[in-house]
Amino acid sequence: MRAERVTRVHRDGRRELKSLDQVSLTVSAGEVVAVTGPSGAGKTSLLHILGGLDTGYQGRACVAGTDWQTLHGSERARFRRRTCGFVVQGLALLPQATAAENIEVPLLLDGVAPGARRTRVAEALALVGLEDQGAKLPDQLSGGQQQRVAIARALVNGPALILADEPTGSLDSTTAASVVRLLLAAARERGAAVVLVTHDPQVARHADASARLHSGRLDTPVHESPKE
Numbered sequence: 001m002r003a004e005r006v007t008r009v010h011r012d013g014r015r016e017l018k019s020l021d022q023v024s025l026t027v028s029a030g031e032v033v034a035v036t037g038p039s040g041a042g043k044t045s046l047l048h049i050l051g052g053l054d055t056g057y058q059g060r061a062c063v064a065g066t067d068w069q070t071l072h073g074s075e076r077a078r079f080r081r082r083t084c085g086f087v088v089q090g091l092a093l094l095p096q097a098t099a100a101e102n103i104e105v106p107l108l109l110d111g112v113a114p115g116a117r118r119t120r121v122a123e124a125l126a127l128v129g130l131e132d133q134g135a136k137l138p139d140q141l142s143g144g145q146q147q148r149v150a151i152a153r154a155l156v157n158g159p160a161l162i163l164a165d166e167p168t169g170s171l172d173s174t175t176a177a178s179v180v181r182l183l184l185a186a187a188r189e190r191g192a193a194v195v196l197v198t199h200d201p202q203v204a205r206h207a208d209a210s211a212r213l214h215s216g217r218l219d220t221p222v223h224e225s226p227k228e
Contacts, residue, residue, distance in 0.1 A: 001025075001027045001050060001062070001063050001160070001193045001195070002026045002060070002062045003024055003025045003026075003046075003049070003050060003061045004024050004060040005022050005023070005058075006022070006023045006024070006049060006057055006058070006060070006061055007020055007022055007023070007057060007059055008020040008042070008045050008049065008054070008056070008057040008058075009058075019045040019216050020045055020049070020057070021216040021217050022059075022217070023042075023046060023059075023213075023216070023217070024218070025046075025218065027195060029191045029192065029193055030187075030188050030191050030192070030193070031193055031194070031208050031209075032184050032187065032194040032196060032206070032207040033194065033196065033207055033209050033210065033211060034197075034198055034203070034204035034206075034209070034210040034211070035196065035198075035210070035211050035212075035213055036197075036199065036201070036210060036212050037199075037212050037214050038199075041213040041214050041215065041216070043165075044165060044197065046197075046213065047195065047197060049061050049068070050161070050195060051080060051084045051086060051161070052068040052071070052076055052079070052080045052084065055076075063084065063160055064083050064160040066079065078110075081106055081109055081157060082110065082157060083159055083160045084160075084163060085153075085155055085157065085159035085161070085162045085163070086154055086162075086164075087147075087150050087151055087154045087162065087163070087164040087167045087183065088164075088165045089165060089166040089167060089170055091146055091147065091149075091150045093138045093146060093149060093150065095137065095139065098134060098135050098136060098137055099125070099130060099134050099135070099137075099138070099141065099145075099152075100121050100125065100134035102149055102153055103121050103125065103134075103152045103153045103156050104121050104156075105153065106156055106157045107120060107121070107156060107157065120156055121152075122134075123156075124152035124153070124155055125152055127155060127189075128148040128149070128151050128155075129148065130145060130148055130149065133145060142175075143171055143175065144171060144178060147167065147168070147171065147175075147179045150167075151179070151182065151183050155187070155192075158190060159190075159192055160192060160193065161192060161193050161194075162192045162194045164194065164195070164196045164197065164198075165197045166199065167179065167183065167196070167198075168180055168198070168203055169199075173202065176200070176203060177202065177206075180196075180203050180206050183196075184196075194207075
């Protein structure tokens with residue numbers, strides 16, 4: 001994953017506000033980079049651009065060698081499903097679907113055959129230690145287990161890039177540490193690049209490197225940041 005001199009400008013009446021200002025970032029396969037910073041610093045804006053959800057920016061953002069701004073409409077959506085996995089604080093699990101059915105959603109959208117779907121869902125459940133929980137509904141699972149389902153869903157398509165936006169924000173510190181270790185270990189095992197947005201220094205310390213966003217600027221060169 002590579003972003004080069006990315007700038008995102010929003011208009012507020014006659015004013016122009018930069019949520020991102022000349023941001024550059026490279027994350028290699030199997031590498032985890034934590035992005036920290038105060039609320040409003042531009043962290044979520046950065047994730048939206050890296051994941052192809054927002055293309056109204058200047059600069060370049062590439063995943064698996066493809067520039068998002070060269071893709072359009074359904075082509076962009078298809079590429080996103082196949083190359084990006086998202087883990088968010090709100091989970092966005094379907095309440096009436098089982099854990100296995102929630103994990104299966106990206107495969108259904110991508111037209112994967114039923115037999116292959118079953119195999120890949122079983123592998124994803126095992127990867128996050130929930131091989132015996134696939135038939136349960138979200139409200140039958142603990143908060144940590146629900147987050148593991150969300151992680152499995154993000155990984156099931158074998159993405160090149162995982163974007164995690166405050167994935168442990170609603171969890172207690174012990175569960176949060178367990179979940180983030182699981183996410184990062186699974187991503188590294190699959191060879192995915194990971195961008196992890198967090199306000200929690202205890203979560204950030206699990207990353208290979210960290211960077212701080214403030215007022216849209218990436219203050220710390222990522223690969224020069226010592227890992228705590």
